[in-house]
Amino acid sequence: MIDQPKFLRALDKKANSTPPIWYMRQAGRYLPEYRKIRSKFKNFLDMCKDPEVCCELALQPIRRFDLDASILFSDILTIPDAFNLGVEFKEGEGPVFTRPIKDVKAIKNLPSFNPSDLSYVYKCVKNIRGALPMSIPLIGFCGSPWTLAAYSLEGGSSKDFAFTRSFISENSIQTQQLLKKYTDACFEYLKEQVIAGIDAIQIFDSWANLLNKQEYESFSLKYINDLVQQLKADDITKNIPIIIFARQPQGGIEQLTDCKPECISLFWDESIDSSIKLLKNKTAIQGSLNPMTLKEDNSIIYKEVKTMIEKFENYPGYIFNLGHGITPDIDPDKVKFLTDSIREL
Numbered sequence: 146m147i148d149q150p151k152f153l154r155a156l157d158k159k160a161n162s163t164p165p166i167w168y169m170r171q172a173g174r175y176l177p178e179y180r181k182i183r184s185k186f187k188n189f190l191d192m193c194k195d196p197e198v199c200c201e202l203a204l205q206p207i208r209r210f211d212l213d214a215s216i217l218f219s220d221i222l223t224i225p226d227a228f229n230l231g232v233e234f235k236e237g238e239g240p241v242f243t244r245p246i247k248d249v250k251a252i253k254n255l256p257s258f259n260p261s262d263l264s265y266v267y268k269c270v271k272n273i274r275g276a277l278p279m280s281i282p283l284i285g286f287c288g289s290p291w292t293l294a295a296y297s298l299e300g301g302s303s304k305d306f307a308f309t310r311s312f313i314s315e316n317s318i319q320t321q322q323l324l325k326k327y328t329d330a331c332f333e334y335l336k337e338q339v340i341a342g343i344d345a346i347q348i349f350d351s352w353a354n355l356l357n358k359q360e361y362e363s364f365s366l367k368y369i370n371d372l373v374q375q376l377k378a379d380d381i382t383k384n385i386p387i388i389i390f391a392r393q394p395q396g397g398i399e400q401l402t403d404c405k406p407e408c409i410s411l412f413w414d415e416s417i418d419s420s421i422k423l424l425k426n427k428t429a430i431q432g433s434l435n436p437m438t439l440k441e442d443n444s445i446i447y448k449e450v451k452t453m454i455e456k457f458e459n460y461p462g463y464i465f466n467l468g469h470g471i472t473p474d475i476d477p478d479k480v481k482f483l484t485d486s487i488r489e490l
């Protein structure tokens with residue numbers, strides 16, 4: 146019998162001799178081999194629509210660092226794009242929507258979601274799964290319904306998402322309708338990713354921090370919970386482990402255990418000691434080195450990694466990751482040093 150890969154063992158809350166390792170944004174602009182391919186495309190989303198190219202991009206960090214899990218190369222904004230909101234990524238800028246949702250009429254008029262509009266993503270999953278050895282699990286993902294709604298209402302990224310925040314308080318019922326639509330679309334989308342071959346799911350609630358505790362419950366957590374319950378109730382998706390990443394949710398990460406995910410991915414400023422206390426024997430933990438640590442000298446990286454590994458020594462179900470994505474200014478050699486240090490320690 147083939148041993149269960151470390152990453153899947155950890156998601157099952159089983160101990161490993163060394164923690165499995167993968168990094169959020171392990172593929173991306175910090176890698177010269179990524180930038181070379183990226184320069185051939187004007188719009189980032191056009192690149193996401195090429196399954197051969199995306200397969201190559203997903204494999205780049207695996208080749209370079211011999212990581213324990215691969216993540217589908219795509220973006221969370223494929224869903225709003227499939228809802229015809231016109232998502233574009235210009236060079237050096239964040240996402241821009243040419244047809245954002247700016248009034249309640251636009252919510253009412255949203256087209257219905259057709260999962261086959263995202264068949265380029267499922268093709269990419271098949272390619273990556275076919276190219277990876279079985280010992281390396283493949284992570285599929287989506288944005289949380291709330292995070293997708295925030296981009297769709299704002300029409301792109303923003304420091305404070307001011308338009309979105311006033312829209313949701315003035316149009317609460319219609320916002321709930323939008324969130325329900327996105328939840329059902331996320332379910333269909335993830336189900337197709339599972340059929341195509343992913344081994345685990347990560348849900349990114351990257352804009353959890355915009356909401357107060359009560360809003361978080363009604364605009365975000367409710368729909369993440371609904372999505373997880375749909376996945377757990379479906380014969381095709383029910384055995385696929387689920388990781389939830391939420392950035393600074395008001396009211397704390399323990400609320401996320403209500404959804405019963407297999408794993409919680411910690412943002413870098415989350416207290417490790419209290420997370421361990423809160424989550425032990427409930428969920429696996431993924432995280433959560435501050436990505437900025439990768440700008441420090443190797444001696445500091447080594448020290449930080451040592452502290453982290455020691456904290457999680459007796460935690461069944463630990464996955465080493467960063468507390469957010471690798472930024473474009475990181476030297477790939479630092480990522481190599483980090484990976485080697487974790488394995489040595």
Ligand code: 1CP
Nearest residue numbers: 169170171172173189216218219220221239302349351470
């Ligand atoms: O121009 C470029 O090269 C684009 C850079 C880039 C990349 C490499 C973007 C634009 N997206 C991605 C890939 C990506 N995005 C992956 C797969 C790669 C990997 O992890 O190895 C994943 C999982 C995502 C998920 C994603 N996209 C999130 C959730 C994670 C997080 O960072 O919190 C979010 C918020 C996005 C939106 C997005 N896409 C791209 C950018 C620059 C952004 C953030 C915009 C903002 O600041 O609001």
